[in-house]
Amino acid sequence: MKYNLFWFSLFLLxxxxxxxxxxxxxTFGNGLFNLVGKDSSWTMKVEARMQILATNTWNSENxxxxxxxxxxxxxxxxxxxxxxxxxxxxxxxxxxGLSNRDIxxxxxxxxxxxxxxxxxxxxWNFYENFVLWxxxxxxxxxxxxxxxxxxxxxxxxxxxxxxxxxxRDMGFQLRHKTNIGQKFLIREIFAxxxxxxxxxxxGNLGGLQYTSRLELLPFGEFLGRGDYKGSDLNRExxxxxxxxxxxxxxxxxxxxxxxQGSYLFNDVGFFETNINTVFIDAMFKYNGFxxxxxxxxxxxxxxxxxxxxxSATGSVVExxxxxxxxxxxxxxxxxxxxxxxxxxxxxxxxxxxxxxxxYTLGLSKYIVGHKLKVQSDLSYLSQIASTDILTxxxxxxxxx
Numbered sequence: 001m002k003y004n005l006f007w008f009s010l011f012l013l014x015x016x017x018x019x020x021x022x023x024x025x026x027t028f029g030n031g032l033f034n035l036v037g038k039d040s041s042w043t044m045k046v047e048a049r050m051q052i053l054a055t056n057t058w059n060s061e062n063x064x065x066x067x068x069x070x071x072x073x074x075x076x077x078x079x080x081x082x083x084x085x086x087x088x089x090x091x092x093x094x095x096x097g098l099s100n101r102d103i104x105x106x107x108x109x110x111x112x113x114x115x116x117x118x119x120x121x122x123x124w125n126f127y128e129n130f131v132l133w134x135x136x137x138x139x140x141x142x143x144x145x146x147x148x149x150x151x152x153x154x155x156x157x158x159x160x161x162x163x164x165x166x167x168r169d170m171g172f173q174l175r176h177k178t179n180i181g182q183k184f185l186i187r188e189i190f191a192x193x194x195x196x197x198x199x200x201x202x203g204n205l206g207g208l209q210y211t212s213r214l215e216l217l218p219f220g221e222f223l224g225r226g227d228y229k230g231s232d233l234n235r236e237x238x239x240x241x242x243x244x245x246x247x248x249x250x251x252x253x254x255x256x257x258x259x260q261g262s263y264l265f266n267d268v269g270f271f272e273t274n275i276n277t278v279f280i281d282a283m284f285k286y287n288g289f290x291x292x293x294x295x296x297x298x299x300x301x302x303x304x305x306x307x308x309x310x311s312a313t314g315s316v317v318e319x320x321x322x323x324x325x326x327x328x329x330x331x332x333x334x335x336x337x338x339x340x341x342x343x344x345x346x347x348x349x350x351x352x353x354x355x356x357x358x359y360t361l362g363l364s365k366y367i368v369g370h371k372l373k374v375q376s377d378l379s380y381l382s383q384i385a386s387t388d389i390l391t392x393x394x395x396x397x398x399x400x
Contacts, residue, residue: 029371032400035083043083049150049399050099051075060380060388074099075156075395076149078118089126093137095119108202109263115199118168133173136198140173140189140213141166141246142294143281144324146228151370153230153290153328154362154377155393158342160324164296166248166277169193169209169259170200183220189213195250197259206272207251209259215244222285230292232285232330233369239286246279257318258298264305264315271305275317288330297321303350318353320346328362338362338377354384371399 025033035044053075058065077099084091095118097103103114121135138146144157145165157165171193178186194200195209217227219241223234227242250258252272264271281294303317322345328338340360346353362377374396381389 029368029399041087042085045082047080047400048078049080049397050077051149051395051397053155053393053395056392058390060390065390073101075101078102080119085122089124091123091125093119093121093123105199109196110199111201113199113201117199129177131175133175134171136168136170137173138168139166139191139193139209139211139248141211141248141277142279142296143228143242143244143283143292144294147230148228150397150399151229151231152375153292153326153336153338154340154360154364155375155395158294158324158326158340158360159344159356159358160294160296160322160342163257163318163320163344163346164277164279164298164322165260166209166211166250166258167260168198169195170198171209183218185215185217185221187215187217189215193259195253195259197255205270206254207274209248209250209253211246211248213244213246215242217242222283226285227283229370230290231328231336231364231366231370232288232290233334233366234285235288235330236285237287239284242283244279244281246277246281248277248279250275250277253300253317256315261318262315264313264317266305266313267307267309271307271313271315273303273305273317274301276300288332289327290330291327292325294324295321296323303347316350318346318351320344320351326360328364330366334366336362336364336366338364354386356384357382370397373397 031045031047033046053073055071057069059067078095078097080095082093096116097118103116105115106112117136119137121133121137124132126132142161142165144161145167171191173189173191175189180186191211193209194204196205219239222240223236226232226234251274253275254264254270254272255261256264258275258277276299278297284291298319300317300319303319305313305315307313322343324342326338326340328336330336342358344356348354358379358381360377360379364373364375366373376394379391
């Protein structure tokens with residue numbers, strides 16, 4: 001299976017190169033090629049991107065650095081196809097992950113197959129400002145997760161996202177937007193999903209997952225969808241702000257982090273409990289300056305997994321909260337400096353995990369916006385009752 005997909009991907013890239021020679025290919029960063037049906041009843045834009053990452057880590061003990069480790073890898077390698085089918089009101093998106101990190105997680109719940117599919121979703125604008133989505137894609141969770149990994153302010157997402165994100169799932173989403181006055185924009189999103197995460201073939205193991213998100217933009221829309229990008233590359237001429245909140249309820253969830261994490265097995269199959277997650281976030285941009293803040297909180301009806309006789313299995317739901325604050329300033333020469341502070345406070349009595357604080361300084365050079373850039377950052381992770389860690393990362397992003 002995986003080799004068939006590999007050769008299919010190579011064929012698409014070869015085909016795109018041939019088409020690019022035969023016609024006027026788009027400029028760099030605007031796709032490998034764009035197809036339009038003869039009767040204009042469909043379109044397809046094909047994109048490819050990769051992230052090449054180098055990482056160095058050290059333990060910080062007694063004022064010194066010990067145990068250095070290095071890691072070089074292809075962090076992401078992806079193909080994306082999007083356009084419309086039959087009508088511009090019926091859009092679609094398919095995104096495939098090809099790197100080991102993209103496809104990892106094969107298990108009995110994915111048919112023991114790699115998780116190639118990231119997105120496979122259809123979007124139907126059926127009435128005015130109402131759009132119905134159906135398929136597998138990102139849920140409307142924290143803003144950092146919804147921002148594409150290719151449009152981040154720093155090398156990668158924060159610890160908050162790693163601990164609390166609700167990521168992707170299969171189901172329906174209903175989206176609507178409306179204006180109040182000349183500028184004030186309100187966007188509402190409701191999602192009904194399976195609650196098991198992406199690429200699951202075994203179906204629903206517990207209950208369904210319900211997600212609601214409300215976004216307020218008092219000063220109007222950001223340029224170029226800048227509210228879903230990590231840097232102010234458009235250099236907003238007037239202040240722009242988005243304030244948003246998400247409430248997610250996964251009924252009878254069987255995983256330790258809602259639809260993410262490890263399964264909560266017990267002696268009769270799975271331990272089920274209701275898991276609720278709240279996100280509050282904001283994005284602000286003005287004249288090269290950007291700020292993003294996120295708060296997350298996860299609770300569970302019963303966070304300690306139990307067997308049928310009431311004894312603990314040893315697994316728990318990762319309940320607790322986190323805060324992430326980050327800011328950057330983009331200079332006229334497209335160099336950007338950034339800083340981030342993240343704190344994670346899981347319930348120590350339940351999870352056995354202590355508070356983590358991470359401080360990150362970043363430096364980025366945008367050559368062709370987010371499509372061709374070099375990013376680096378230096379992070380210091382402070383952990384109560386555990387060894388502190390210093391990490392340096394350098395990453396190249398190339399997006400055709």
